Amino acid sequence: MDIRYLKGVGEKRAAQLAKLELFTAEDLLQYYPRDYVDYSQPCTVADAPYDEKCAVRAVVYGKTNGVRVRGGKTVFKVTAGDDTGSLALTYFNAPYAVEKLVPGDEYIFYGKVGGTLSMREMTNPTALPVHSAETEPFAAVYPQTEGINSAYLSKCIRNALDKGVTLPEYLPEAMRREFRLAGKMDAVRMIHFPRSADEVREARRRLIFEELLALQLGMLVLRVRDAAETGARIRKPDLTAFFKHLPFTPTNAQMRSIGEIVNDLQQPVPMNRLLQGDVGSGKTLVAAAAMLAAVQSGYQAVLMAPTEILASQHAKTLAGLLEPLGVTVALLTGSVKGAAKKRVVAAIASGEAQVVVGTHAVLSEGVEFANLGLAVTDEQHRFGVRQRTVLANKAHKPHLLVMSATPIPRTLGLLMFGDLDVSVLDELPPGRTPVRTYAVTGKKRRDMYGFLRSELAAGRQAYIVCPAIDDGENDLLAVNSYYTDVAVPLLEGYRVGLMHGRLKPREKAAVMDAFARHELDALVSTTVIEVGVDVPNASVIVIENAERYGLSALHQLRGRVGRGGGTAHCVLVSDHATESVRKRLSFLCHTTDGFEIAKYDLETRGPGDFFGSRQHGLPTLRIASLANDTRILKAAQEKALEATRSDPTLEQPEHAELRELAKSLFARGVAMN
Numbered sequence: 001m002d003i004r005y006l007k008g009v010g011e012k013r014a015a016q017l018a019k020l021e022l023f024t025a026e027d028l029l030q031y032y033p034r035d036y037v038d039y040s041q042p043c044t045v046a047d048a049p050y051d052e053k054c055a056v057r058a059v060v061y062g063k064t065n066g067v068r069v070r071g072g073k074t075v076f077k078v079t080a081g082d083d084t085g086s087l088a089l090t091y092f093n094a095p096y097a098v099e100k101l102v103p104g105d106e107y108i109f110y111g112k113v114g115g116t117l118s119m120r121e122m123t124n125p126t127a128l129p130v131h132s133a134e135t136e137p138f139a140a141v142y143p144q145t146e147g148i149n150s151a152y153l154s155k156c157i158r159n160a161l162d163k164g165v166t167l168p169e170y171l172p173e174a175m176r177r178e179f180r181l182a183g184k185m186d187a188v189r190m191i192h193f194p195r196s197a198d199e200v201r202e203a204r205r206r207l208i209f210e211e212l213l214a215l216q217l218g219m220l221v222l223r224v225r226d227a228a229e230t231g232a233r234i235r236k237p238d239l240t241a242f243f244k245h246l247p248f249t250p251t252n253a254q255m256r257s258i259g260e261i262v263n264d265l266q267q268p269v270p271m272n273r274l275l276q277g278d279v280g281s282g283k284t285l286v287a288a289a290a291m292l293a294a295v296q297s298g299y300q301a302v303l304m305a306p307t308e309i310l311a312s313q314h315a316k317t318l319a320g321l322l323e324p325l326g327v328t329v330a331l332l333t334g335s336v337k338g339a340a341k342k343r344v345v346a347a348i349a350s351g352e353a354q355v356v357v358g359t360h361a362v363l364s365e366g367v368e369f370a371n372l373g374l375a376v377t378d379e380q381h382r383f384g385v386r387q388r389t390v391l392a393n394k395a396h397k398p399h400l401l402v403m404s405a406t407p408i409p410r411t412l413g414l415l416m417f418g419d420l421d422v423s424v425l426d427e428l429p430p431g432r433t434p435v436r437t438y439a440v441t442g443k444k445r446r447d448m449y450g451f452l453r454s455e456l457a458a459g460r461q462a463y464i465v466c467p468a469i470d471d472g473e474n475d476l477l478a479v480n481s482y483y484t485d486v487a488v489p490l491l492e493g494y495r496v497g498l499m500h501g502r503l504k505p506r507e508k509a510a511v512m513d514a515f516a517r518h519e520l521d522a523l524v525s526t527t528v529i530e531v532g533v534d535v536p537n538a539s540v541i542v543i544e545n546a547e548r549y550g551l552s553a554l555h556q557l558r559g560r561v562g563r564g565g566g567t568a569h570c571v572l573v574s575d576h577a578t579e580s581v582r583k584r585l586s587f588l589c590h591t592t593d594g595f596e597i598a599k600y601d602l603e604t605r606g607p608g609d610f611f612g613s614r615q616h617g618l619p620t621l622r623i624a625s626l627a628n629d630t631r632i633l634k635a636a637q638e639k640a641l642e643a644t645r646s647d648p649t650l651e652q653p654e655h656a657e658l659r660e661l662a663k664s665l666f667a668r669g670v671a672m673n
């Protein structure tokens with residue numbers, strides 16, 4: 001049912017709800033609370049702890065009319081109390097909340113308590129009549145956006161339930177009995193309107209189980225379709241000339257990974273391997289060797305990068321490594337147009353282009369490979385299951401090598417790629433020292449610029465990263481005004497460049513090239529420089545509004561410096577120094593292990609955030625946490641395996657529900673046919 005037709009919604013509200021990706025009444029029922037306000041054990045006025053959120057039981061004595069104060073706010077005062085003390089309530093701009101309070105009645109107020117011992121105070125507390133708290137002592141708290149609050153969402157959900165909106169029961173009865181799981185609609189009711197803490201637990205267990213089962217089933221079904229034989233039969237390559245032309249000696253880890261990959265390439269099933277190595281560990285070289293192996297057997301190889309900048313940089317690197325050996329390297333990105341594009345596309349179709357580098361554009365329709373044997377993706381976070389399926393459907397069922405600097409925790413890797421083999425570059429090329437990382441507030445900005453100038457004076461270069469492009473997005477430092485108002489004046493005498501996502505690809509490339517050639521000393525940029533960019537002379541990276549990013553993203557950004565020897569520095573600047581932000585940033589200051597960082601992110605932010613975008617094809621989980629619900633994950637995994645063992649594509653009638661379940665989750669993120 002369209003959410004607009006729900007009581008209390010209408011067009012305007014529907015538009016706000018759409019921002020939360022809530023389009024139907026059914027979506028709403030699956031918008032689960034992130035927490036609850038607990039009204040079940042209120043304290044007395046005297047016992048209320050200071051400066052902590054708590055529930056206080058008190059009788060309303062009286063209230064004033066609203067008074068306009070400076071700043072256009074209207075203030076209402078309410079007096080309340082119990083045998084132990086008095087409580088002064090102040091409400092700003094909340095006429096409806098105050099209207100509902102009846103003098104003489106008893107309520108439970110929830111909020112922070114301040115004031116003095118003789119006069120306790122609360123500001124804009126929520127209130128629940130005591131008799132309601134007896135039947136429904138928990139009020140759901142939803143993740144929200146502007147204009148929509150939890151009470152409103154609760155009301156809509158109740159309306160939907162009253163109207164008889166239901167969600168399908170996907171779990172077969174036998175399975176529910178085996179794990180003592182609540183029915184779907186019971187769980188939905190309990191998660192939104194629990195009568196006790198036990199009900200919350202019961203509802204969560206059921207819903208988490210269902211979600212993780214869907215995820216497992218979906219991945220198993222996808223995996224089956226990939227197991228077919230490859231048509232790309234690659235012989236043992238001769239890499240002698242390749243190694244001879246290298247400007248340096250490969251690390252042991254690089255040699256080992258190349259060996260593992262070359263071995264995979266000679267097997268009759270498609271390689272499905274993750275090459276994991278921290279930033280700067282030298283993954284490109286390993287990819288080059290793999291691509292050369294494919295070319296030597298007469299196949300084409302493609303390397304896909306998430307951004308055009310990175311793609312053109314890779315094209316240059318690969319051309320440098322492979323063209324001396326007689327391999328033709330072609331670049332195809334969105335900004336290659338017209339006649340040039342025609343030429344490249346034709347060269348790919350004829351097989352003349354042996355190594356192709358590009359963005360995901362190269363997987364698009366109209367680009368046909370003569371005989372693709374190997375696909376490599378760099379920084380795969382945005383390379384989803386969907387693209388993988390496109391690849392698998394190419395004539396030869398090519399081998400796949402996934403490169404990532406963000407270590408993918410085992411659980412996630414399994415979910416995204418099925419049985420993925422892993423090669424690890426656990427060794428950095430010689431001469432690298434860890435990037436020194438500091439977290440500071442904006443107050444230190446001037447000092448920090450002093451330090452920047454001294455680095456630039458010593459002939460080094462710096463990145464300065466800011467979030468948005470235009471001003472007005474709250475108090476984020478926008479890259480444009482930051483450039484003119486802060487960076488240029490404070491770095492007077494130095495050449496400062498500006499780069500952001502709204503520049504045309506060609507302009508971006510020009511700025512990046514100028515920086516790489518040291519025609520610019522400093523580069524103010526949005527995170528378009530995030531992945532892979534390689535300018536060894538850069539020794540400092542400053543990240544403004546650091547609180548905005550996941551730690552893995554920050555770690556990636558930090559990896560832009562320290563590639564050329566000498567000490568490198570990363571300064572994380574944040575004015576939002578809340579306790580949790582401080583903790584996160586300080587974790588990064590003391591940790592250089594990408595795996596630990598990824599784990600921390602996963603635990604504190606969840607898988608969607610972990611990969612930073614929805615394009616990866618991993619559905620966003622509504623309630624389960626891959627990091628915390630490992631026990632349920634295991635049980636669900638067993639059940640999924642059991643069902644797919646006899647019926648790999650879930651075609652049998654007895655698996656109809658499970659098939660629907662898998663589809664329901666993946667419909668949002670992944671095409672599953």
Ligand code: ADP
Pocket residue numbers: 248249250251254277278279280281282283284285405429430532534536563
């Ligand atoms: P990443 O794993 O982050 O993609 P790159 O492949 O970009 O790393 O390599 C980072 C830098 O290290 C490049 O400048 C590359 O030329 C250099 N490099 C790679 N392997 C070695 C090596 N074995 N010895 C010295 N430098 C190396």
Ligand code: MG
Pocket residue numbers: 283284378532
């Ligand atoms: Mg790289």
